Amino acid sequence: MLDPNQKAVVIGISGCSSSGKTTLARLLRDIFPNTFILHEDDFYKPEAEIPMKDGLTNWDCPEALNIPDMTAALEHIRATGELPPTLDSKEDLNSVGPCPISTDFINKIKARVADWLQPSSPGARILSLPSLTQSSSQSQKPPLKICILDGFLLYSPPPLLPSTLLSQMDIKLFLLVSKQKALQRREARDGYVTLEGFWKDPPGYVEKIVWPEYVRAHEWMFEDGDVEKGKLRGDVKEKLGVLVNSKEGEETKMDRDFGETLEWAVESIMRELEVLVLGEEGSKEREEREKKDHEEAVALNSFAMKKVWATRQKERDAREKFREVAEEQKKQDAEEQKEKEKE
Numbered sequence: 001m002l003d004p005n006q007k008a009v010v011i012g013i014s015g016c017s018s019s020g021k022t023t024l025a026r027l028l029r030d031i032f033p034n035t036f037i038l039h040e041d042d043f044y045k046p047e048a049e050i051p052m053k054d055g056l057t058n059w060d061c062p063e064a065l066n067i068p069d070m071t072a073a074l075e076h077i078r079a080t081g082e083l084p085p086t087l088d089s090k091e092d093l094n095s096v097g098p099c100p101i102s103t104d105f106i107n108k109i110k111a112r113v114a115d116w117l118q119p120s121s122p123g124a125r126i127l128s129l130p131s132l133t134q135s136s137s138q139s140q141k142p143p144l145k146i147c148i149l150d151g152f153l154l155y156s157p158p159p160l161l162p163s164t165l166l167s168q169m170d171i172k173l174f175l176l177v178s179k180q181k182a183l184q185r186r187e188a189r190d191g192y193v194t195l196e197g198f199w200k201d202p203p204g205y206v207e208k209i210v211w212p213e214y215v216r217a218h219e220w221m222f223e224d225g226d227v228e229k230g231k232l233r234g235d236v237k238e239k240l241g242v243l244v245n246s247k248e249g250e251e252t253k254m255d256r257d258f259g260e261t262l263e264w265a266v267e268s269i270m271r272e273l274e275v276l277v278l279g280e281e282g283s284k285e286r287e288e289r290e291k292k293d294h295e296e297a298v299a300l301n302s303f304a305m306k307k308v309w310a311t312r313q314k315e316r317d318a319r320e321k322f323r324e325v326a327e328e329q330k331k332q333d334a335e336e337q338k339e340k341e342k343e
Helices: 021-031 067-080 103-116 122-126 179-188 205-221 234-240 258-278 280-342
Strands: 008-015 035-039 145-150 171-175 242-244
Touching: 008 021, 008 067, 008 258, 021 035, 021 103, 021 145, 021 258, 035 067, 067 145, 103 122, 103 258, 122 258, 171 258, 179 205, 234 242
Parallel strands: 008 145, 008 171, 035 145, 171 242
Antiparallel strands: none
16 A cells, blocks of 8 residues: 555656657656656766776666665655656656657547546546545645656666665556667667767667666566566566566567557556555455446447347348349249240
């Protein structure tokens, strides 16, 4: 259960560089109310303090980040519901390219969340949203804020990252991506705004730094340490609560369609918030709602199937009628031919 004094819930979104984290974070910010983003990239140390590896500046290792400052920022956000006043974000200056999904699809997802936020639905209670007939003075407490923490390195255990960082995240999402897709996307980027100016990957940087560091920090999460196969160890979800953008019972798919990823993220957030804030009541309510949705879907499907059956039955009847008419006509033609032969 969420601490009742907590002013913001923190949702971590992690994965390899160029897995779609920032694109997803910005979409979720526009879909859920009272939502803002904290970027892990805003906690890089000055370039002079970044470690070197194979003659290259290694921005993709834990030692490149000011983890204590990031942890302190998360503590401030959870306590106040606001970004630290001293935070000067450079990450928002970086472009993530064109949106990979259509406006119509995004509007469909927004409508789904809008239904969840209706006064009679769980979302309104979870986020303490006042109803249309309720004045702000009548609201018992301020709305619960949502902070999305977007970062390439969030869930690794000690000694890579301190356990105090992991404890600051209430919901943990992880995006899978293949090496080929990650490298393709990263190499297509112009570069990154930094504290000192602008950084552009030198030749060989992705192969020598980005992917090996991703493997080093995340192989513990996967069966046999195989990050390419992408099959998460069972205890990662059970013990750490890390959720992966894959469908239950379906074979792992590394480069899932981004629309599917957005839909999965939204549904996961709504479900996890219900459990966090409403507890057992929220779980039961969701189960009842999903059961009702399933029954309605079955009923609609049954109705649709009946319509299909009726349509096909009409087609069968028409074909049978046509066959009968044809047979009758054939008999008449034969009788007429006999009559002519007699003459």
